[in-house]
Amino acid sequence: MEPPLDRTDQQLLSLLQANARESTATLARRLGLARTTVVARIARLEREGVVAGYGVRLGRRMDSATVRAWCSLSVLPQTAPTVLRALAEMPEVEEVSAVSGQFDYLVFLRCATHEQLDALLDRIGQVDGVHQTQTSIVLSRKIDRRSLSG
Template identity: 70%
Template sequence: MDVKLDDTDRHLLSLLQANAREPVANLARKLKIARTTVAARIARLEREGVVAGYGVRLGQPLEQAAVRAWCGLSANAKQATAVVQALERLPEVEELCAVSGAFDYLALLRCATPEQLDRLLDQLGQIEGIHQTHTSLILSRKIDRRSTVPGPG
């Protein structure tokens, strides 16, 4: 499907990404268009699959308390499906991407404590088909456009 987005659609999407619960009236005011137009655009974006759903973004207290890490995983090609299914069952695996380069997958891990991360890494090493991991602990975020908090106005 070829989806055409204009500048207003892109601005609307950025506002929704920042706060998907923003009232339509506020969105209309920020976009300087009618409320009914905003509602119609949102409905069209949902219908066309541009907006696939709405979710929860964790707040700063929980974010800061978490121990997060990126983990590069090398997997046997014949066992890739089973590896992904095994990783899918681990709630600490927040995101999994197939990547090019030194690893086959890059997993974003979230644990409550360093000890939990240590146990999780041991678990990952036991998954049949994973033959190498490389983990980098996230110390701080320098840029994160996915979790911008809307400012006043």
């Protein structure tokens, strides 16, 4: 069993989530640690699977130029693998989470226009195994702890 994360690990993770491209020297300065200590901690967090990778978060300019929506999906029994494969092939699908409740999955969608979203929802509804959908278009984001300017 891996040891629990200490306060310094949690602070380091928070800084990396805000800006994964931050230099280790800057991270070390902000944490009050030696640069080599920060390098070693990051390596350990990666090795232990705490940090699975690094990616790109879209900024407000890109975010405001798109139509975002949450789509709840109910699928027929035994069809989940087929439905998930079909969703994975749609570039507008950014995230799929299995959820409890009336629906089986919560899907985050990002499209350039409302018309593109409408066509995408038609495609999703036609996937073999999709029983029911319910979609909510995002009007504005009020809190986002994943972004710098949330």
